[in-house]
Amino acid sequence: MLWKKHTKQEIQTRVFQALEENRNYDSDYILGIPGSYLDTEQFHRDADFLANAPYLKTFINNPNHIGCHTLTGADGEDLFRGTQKLEIELIQMVSEEILHAPKNSVDGYVAPGGTEANIQALWIYRNFYQKEQGAKNEEIGVIFSSDSHYSFYKGANLLSIKPLPVKVDADTRSLGMAGLREKIQEAKQMGIKYFIANANMSTTMFGSVDDPDILAAAFEAEKVPYKIHADGAFGGFIYPFTNPESKLDFRNPNITSITLDAHKMLMAPYGTGIFLIRKDWMHYAATAEAQYVQGLDYTMVGSRNGAQAVSIWMILQTHGPRGWRENIQSLMDETSRVTDVLEELGIPYYRNPHMNIISMHASAVPPEVTQKYRLVADDFEGVPKWWKIVVMPHTKGKVIDNFISDLRRLKGALNNQ
Ligand SMILES: Cc1ncc(COP(=O)(O)O)c(C=O)c1O
Numbered sequence: 248m249l250w251k252k253h254t255k256q257e258i259q260t261r262v263f264q265a266l267e268e269n270r271n272y273d274s275d276y277i278l279g280i281p282g283s284y285l286d287t288e289q290f291h292r293d294a295d296f297l298a299n300a301p302y303l304k305t306f307i308n309n310p311n312h313i314g315c316h317t318l319t320g321a322d323g324e325d326l327f328r329g330t331q332k333l334e335i336e337l338i339q340m341v342s343e344e345i346l347h348a349p350k351n352s353v354d355g356y357v358a359p360g361g362t363e364a365n366i367q368a369l370w371i372y373r374n375f376y377q378k379e380q381g382a383k384n385e386e387i388g389v390i391f392s393s394d395s396h397y398s399f400y401k402g403a404n405l406l407s408i409k410p411l412p413v414k415v416d417a418d419t420r421s422l423g424m425a426g427l428r429e430k431i432q433e434a435k436q437m438g439i440k441y442f443i444a445n446a447n448m449s450t451t452m453f454g455s456v457d458d459p460d461i462l463a464a465a466f467e468a469e470k471v472p473y474k475i476h477a478d479g480a481f482g483g484f485i486y487p488f489t490n491p492e493s494k495l496d497f498r499n500p501n502i503t504s505i506t507l508d509a510h511k512m513l514m515a516p517y518g519t520g521i522f523l524i525r526k527d528w529m530h531y532a533a534t535a536e537a538q539y540v541q542g543l544d545y546t547m548v549g550s551r552n553g554a555q556a557v558s559i560w561m562i563l564q565t566h567g568p569r570g571w572r573e574n575i576q577s578l579m580d581e582t583s584r585v586t587d588v589l590e591e592l593g594i595p596y597y598r599n600p601h602m603n604i605i606s607m608h609a610s611a612v613p614p615e616v617t618q619k620y621r622l623v624a625d626d627f628e629g630v631p632k633w634w635k636i637v638v639m640p641h642t643k644g645k646v647i648d649n650f651i652s653d654l655r656r657l658k659g660a661l662n663n664q
Contacts, residue, residue, distance in 0.1 A: 249340045252567025261333075261564075262301035262557055268329025269310050277326065282550070284309050302558050305330060310553035317354045318529050319542030327553055334556035340563060342523050345487050346505060348497035355523040356546055357509075357556040361480025363547050364506035364522035366402035367532065368476040369443055370547065371504070371524065373406050374531040376441040380472070384408055388439035390430060392422050392457060394450040396478060409439055420455035420597060427465035435471070442466060442473040446502070448495040449482025452625050452635055453597055454604025456486060459494050463501045476504045480520065482602060483507030488575045489601040503528060509559040512575075514640065518555045522546075574640070578603045581647055582638045588651050592658045603638040613657035620650050 253261075270277060272284045273292070284292065290307045297304045310327035317338050334357060342353035358364045369389060376382035388409040391399045395412070403410035413430045415422055431442070444466070446457040459475055466473035477495045479486065484507060487493055495502060504524035509515035529545045537544040566574065582603045589596050595608040609624070609631045616622070617634050624631035638647070 248344060249336055250344045250563060250568055252570055253564045255565070258561050258564050259299065259301045262305060262330075262561065265329035265333050265557070266301075266305060266308060266310075268332070269308070270326045271308055280311075280326070282309065282311055302554060302561060305557045306552060306554035308554075311550050312357065312553040312556060313540055313544060313546075313550045314542050315354055315356045315529055315545040317356070318545060325541065330553040330557055333560045334553065337556055337560045337563070338521070338523065340560075341507065341521060342497060342505075344568070345484075346496040346523070348523075348525075352526055353497065353523050354526055354529040355521060357518075357551065357559065358520035358522045358546065359518050359548055359551070360510065360520040361396065361478065361506050361508040362398040362401065362520075364480070364508075364520045365396065365398040365445070365476070365478055366405065367522050367547055368504045368506070368524070369399070369402040369406055369408070371528055371531045372443040372474045372476070373408055375474070375528070376472075378531065380441060382441045386438060386440045387443065388434045388441070389443045389445070390427070390434075390462070390473075391445040392420075392447060392450070392455075394420055394453055394455060395445055395447055396451050396480065398478075399445055408443075409434070409437070411439070415455070418597070420450070420453045422457055422461055424461055424465055424468075427462065428469060431465060431469045431471060435469070440471065442471055444473055444475045446475055446477045446495060447482075448477050448479035448486050448493075448505070449599070449602050449604070451481055452604075452623075452633065453606050454482070454599045454602035455597070456482065456495070456599055456601070459499060459501055474503050475501050476506070477502050478506050480506050480508040481511055481604075483521070484509070484512040484571075485575055485578075485603060486601055488572050489579060497525070509562070512639075513559065513562055515558045515562055516555065518552070519559050521559070575603075577643065578638050578640070581643050585636065585638065585647060585651065588654065592654065594654075594658070597633075604635060605638075606633040606635045608632070609634050613654070615657055616650065616653050619653065620646075 285307045310330045316331045316335050338355040342348040376387050384407040388411045389403050390411045392415050393412045400410050411434050413426050444462045446459040507521040509519035510517045532545045534544050594611040597606045612634050622634040625633040
């Protein structure tokens with residue numbers, strides 16, 4: 248097992264070893280690279296605290312993790328091999344020990360965020376259809392629920408392929424077979440022959456989770472080619488821990504790629520999306536012209552600071568699988584504490600029992616709490632139908648206590664009017 252709980256000292260030693268293994272701009276001859284350590288006037292390399300701050304030390308050393316290291320291994324950029332090995336270990340840890348992939352069967356990299364990871368998936372499948380089936384852009388469509396993140400519209404726009412949002416049931420927020428088949432039939436009539444689909448491992452607004460079997464069954468019934476990506480940008484570090492029966496991991500042969508974001512639930516710094524895809528797919532995103540990059544580039548982003556991969560690796564090793572599971576369980580318990588009160592007060596809501604998001608019917612929520620607690624509406628432009636709460640580590644205890652007592656007081660006053 249790669250994923251274990253480690254002490255602060257052990258983590259620090261491992262990261263410093265990785266930095267030693269890197270070629271460093273201040274101790275090696277690096278003459279041909281358009282990069283350096285961070286500006287020394289702003290980022291003091293000699294600050295005493297850096298001796299105990301492995302993330303910050305990596306950050307100011309500024310190792311470039313350009314490319315996809317699980318794919319290129321020893322053939323990739325060799326200057327920053329030490330920290331790149333931590334990234335390879337991270338991709339294996341997440342894909343194999345959280346998402347149940349067979350050993351060494353997945354490629355991946357740390358992306359700027361969930362948006363890029365989702366678009367990377369669309370890019371790879373579009374290129375696959377073009378290269379292997381001779382597809383034209385206008386013959387490729389992306390099926391996703393209308394609750395999906397807007398990155399699917401953004402990606403379809405950038406790649407000149409057709410976005411095909413499918414309405415969900417207003418109460419269960421789920422995709423139905425009839426709606427999916429209707430959308431696929433409509434798309435076929437528009438000349439779409441090849442499909443890419445997104446299955447949400449929790450939507451942003453509702454915490455709802457799509458059933459990939461329904462998606463696959465709809466495509467099979469319509470006899471069209473399809474590839475399924477799972478967007479776990481929000482739920483990727485929650486759902487696999489709360490639902491052992493999850494169909495949204497690499498045990499499911501229909502799932503080819505997955506997005507996770509460490510800068511959401513894992514509380515890593517921004518710039519820590521994770522893109523994972525089964526082996527033999529990454530090459531569809533190769534830019535053959537990236538000749539000066541050792542091992543070529545297979546990512547959208549290009550250059551990226553290796554400190555972001557190190558930060559995710561460090562957080563996972565700090566908690567270990569058991570610690571992380573306990574963390575998530577405590578968020579689930581706190582979420583249930585809120586839903587118990589909503590039931591008591593007669594406020595209708597949606598919650599997936601495996602997630603820490605609650606969306607309340609807007610008409611039943613006193614406006615004061617929506618402002619005071621900065622709740623998020625499904626629609627800030629028009630009239631909101633839902634207000635959402637995300638139970639996070641910083642909201643546990645006091646914030647939720649105060650929210651509940653305000654809700655009780657204001658709801659009681661409303662009922663007495
Ligand atoms: C489900 C889902 N997918 C994708 C994204 C995009 O992630 P990012 O903002 O990291 O690009 C988000 C962000 O909220 C999300 O919730």
